[in-house]
Amino acid sequence: MNNWHNTLSELFFKKDIKSIDWYLSLIIDSVFFIGIIIIAYLAYKIAKKAITSIATRISNQSDNNWDDEFLKGKLIKWITLIIPIVILLKSVPSTVTTLYNGEPLFANTLNICLKGALIVLVFLALNSLLNVLERIYSRFEVSRELPVKSFFQVIKIILLIAAIIMMVSVFVGKSPALIFSGLGAMTAIMMLVFKDSLLGLVAGIQLSANRMVARGDWIEMPKFGADGEVLEVALTTVKVMNWDKTITTIPTYALISDSFKNWRGMSASGVRRIKRSVNIDMSTVGFLTDEMLQEMKQISLLTDYLTEKENEIQEWNSNNTQQTPQSIVNARALTNLGTFRAYLKAYLTNHAQIASGETLLVRQLQPTEHGIPIEIYVFTTDNRWAYYEDIQSDIFDHLLSILPEFQLRAFQRPSDHTFIPNKH
Numbered sequence: 001m002n003n004w005h006n007t008l009s010e011l012f013f014k015k016d017i018k019s020i021d022w023y024l025s026l027i028i029d030s031v032f033f034i035g036i037i038i039i040a041y042l043a044y045k046i047a048k049k050a051i052t053s054i055a056t057r058i059s060n061q062s063d064n065n066w067d068d069e070f071l072k073g074k075l076i077k078w079i080t081l082i083i084p085i086v087i088l089l090k091s092v093p094s095t096v097t098t099l100y101n102g103e104p105l106f107a108n109t110l111n112i113c114l115k116g117a118l119i120v121l122v123f124l125a126l127n128s129l130l131n132v133l134e135r136i137y138s139r140f141e142v143s144r145e146l147p148v149k150s151f152f153q154v155i156k157i158i159l160l161i162a163a164i165i166m167m168v169s170v171f172v173g174k175s176p177a178l179i180f181s182g183l184g185a186m187t188a189i190m191m192l193v194f195k196d197s198l199l200g201l202v203a204g205i206q207l208s209a210n211r212m213v214a215r216g217d218w219i220e221m222p223k224f225g226a227d228g229e230v231l232e233v234a235l236t237t238v239k240v241m242n243w244d245k246t247i248t249t250i251p252t253y254a255l256i257s258d259s260f261k262n263w264r265g266m267s268a269s270g271v272r273r274i275k276r277s278v279n280i281d282m283s284t285v286g287f288l289t290d291e292m293l294q295e296m297k298q299i300s301l302l303t304d305y306l307t308e309k310e311n312e313i314q315e316w317n318s319n320n321t322q323q324t325p326q327s328i329v330n331a332r333a334l335t336n337l338g339t340f341r342a343y344l345k346a347y348l349t350n351h352a353q354i355a356s357g358e359t360l361l362v363r364q365l366q367p368t369e370h371g372i373p374i375e376i377y378v379f380t381t382d383n384r385w386a387y388y389e390d391i392q393s394d395i396f397d398h399l400l401s402i403l404p405e406f407q408l409r410a411f412q413r414p415s416d417h418t419f420i421p422n423k424h
Contacts, residue, residue, distance in 0.1 A: 036087070036088065036091045037088070039087065040083075040084035040085075040087040040088050041084060043083050043084055043087055044080055044081060044083060044084040047080045047083045048076065048077070048080040051076050051079065051080060052071075052076055055070055055071055055076065056071060059071060065139075066136045066139050069132045069135045069136050070132055072132075072135075073128050073131055073132060074124070074128050075125065075128040075129055075131075075132055078121055078124045078125035078128055079125050081121050082118065082121050082122065082125065085114060085117050085118050085121060086118070088114055089111070089114040089115065089118060112170055112171060115170045116167055116170055116171070119163055119166045119167055119170065120163070120167075122163075123159055123160065123163040126159055127156055127159065130152050130155060130156060131152075133152070134148070134149060134152050138215075143214075143215065147204075147207075147214050147215055147233040149232060149233055149234050149235070150200060150201060150204030150205075150233065150234055150235040150252065151204065153234060153235035154201050154235060157235075199236075199251075199252070199253040200234075200235045200236040200237075200251070200252040200253060201235060202253070202256075203252040203253040203255060203256045204233065204235060204252055206256055207233065207252070207255060207256070212255065212262065213230060213233060213238065213255055213260075213262060214230065214233065214264070215230055215231065215232065215233060216229060216230060217229070217230045217262055217263070217264045217267075218230075218262070218263040218264070218267060219240060219260050219261060219262050219263070220260060220261040220263070221240075221248075221250060221254075221255075221258070221259075221260040221261075223254075223258055224248055224250045224254070225242075225248055226240040226242065226248040226250055226260075227240075227242055227243060228240050228241045228242035228243050228248070229241050231247070233252070234252065235252065236251065236252055237249045237250065237251060237252060238250045238251075238252055238255060266383060267383060269383070270381070270383060271355045271358055271379040271380060271381060271383055272379060272380050272382075272383035272388050273377070273378070273379050273380075274376055274377070274378050274379070274380060274391075274392050274395070275375065275376070275377050276375070276376055276392065276396065277365060277373040277374055277375035277376070278373070278374055278396065278399060278400065278410055279368075279370045279371035279372065279373050279374075279410060279411040279412075280337065280371050280372045280373075280374055280403075280408055280409070280410060280411060281371050281408070281409040281410065281411045282367060282371055282372055282411075284336075284407060284408045284409045285335065285336065285337045285372070285408070286335065286336060286407070287333045287334065287335055287336075288333070288334040288335065288336055288339060292336070292407070293306065293310070293334065296339060296405075296406075299343065299405075301343055301346040301347055301350065302339065302342065302343055302346065305339075305342045305346065306334070306339070309334060309342075310334070313332045313333065313334065316332050317331045317332060336406045336407050336408055337364075337372070337374075337406075337408065339406060340374075340402075340403070340406040340408060341362050341363075341364065341374065343402070343406070344362045344374070344376065344399065345360070345362045347398070348360055348362065348376065348378050348395070351395070352381075353380055353381050353382060353391045354378050354379070354380060354381065354391075355378070355379040355380065355381050358378070358379035359377060359378070359379065360377070360378050360379075361375070361376070361377035361378070362374065362375070362376055362377075363375050363377065370411055371410075371411030376395065376396075376399075380392070
């Protein structure tokens with residue numbers, strides 16, 4: 001740069017540079033200084049337009065849609081800003097030294113500022129690149145199973161620390177290696193400051209490696225009031241959108257140290273369990289009379305069951321008791337509750353929205369002061385919340401409505417009303 005100054009000075013004044021008047025030298029150097037700034041600005045504009053144009057053309061011609069992410073954000077802006085900074089860094093300091101009559105103070109200060117700006121721009125460019133890669137990764141289905149946001153955040157923290165160290169080394173004029181070597185004494189302090197980040201990093205690795213939770217999962221964690229869909233698995237927190245549209249933030253490490261329920265298996269299976277019971281008033285349980293038996297044989301779902309069961313009971317009674325048919329203490333007989341359970345099982349087996357390949361139970365639980373619980377344990381073929389609730393409600397609507405046909409009554413308080421069987 002000094003050679004260019006000497007050439008211009010000799011060209012215009014035909015004198016040795018040391019004999020040129022300082023004011024004239026100042027004008028030449030000032031013009032040269034402004035010219036470099038203009039060149040740097042033009043280089044920025046040209047580079048930005050060229051890179052944007054090339055990236056847009058490649059994106060439009062590509063069959064993939066993930067490369068559109070490179071046009072979003074500020075990645076191209078930070079990259080193109082590096083070019084004028086490099087031009088200024090290579091040209092301006094020596095010009096300014098001459099401009100100020102050989103005084104290096106201002107030139108050194110400007111050189112430090114430009115190097116600092118270059119470090120900041122490189123950090124911002126790398127940070128934007130990581131953001132682009134994260135957005136591209138989130139477009140693929142594997143991102144739901146293997147979240148990597150926490151790993152990107154760790155890389156960003158490392159880049160930030162490295163940028164700070166580089167900035168300090170530039171301002172103090174020391175080698176970055178010397179500063180890195182001095183970090184050993186600060187390890188304990190850094191571990192205390194970044195405790196949550198370190199715990200989150202370890203937890204994020206375990207969550208990802210074991211595939212315990214991922215974006216889009218439905219989790220329940222009563223301790224933190226979380227019951228909804230996972231929005232984000234970050235370095236230190238997991239965001240959950242509850243079903244009432246509120247957001248719950250859970251420390252990432254808490255998913256390792258505490259218990260939570262993940263409904264992913266249910267969502268992936270395509271089915272959802274109904275496990276619900278209705279309490280039957282025990283005072284309404286009894287044997288079937290001949291009249292009731294004939295009426296129930298008219299129910300298509302019970303015809304085969306009653307015929308088979310009636311033959312079985314008659315055969316057993318004839319082989320095991322000599323009592324008269326009216327004496328049922330020592331004999332077997334059908335009950336309205338047992339027949340009701342058989343009806344429910346047949347009804348659910350033939351239900352179009354009950355999964356046939358899954359467990360299907362209609363069982364009697366331990367009687368309590370609230371009656372005899374009859375529990376339905378089945379799986380619906382549609383696990384979407386609203387549809388699942390409709391299926392479950394329809395089943396229990398039918399169950400409660402059909403009880404009088406078996407001369408049964410659901411237990412409820414108060415229960416002092418008189419039971420009147422539904423007769424047709």
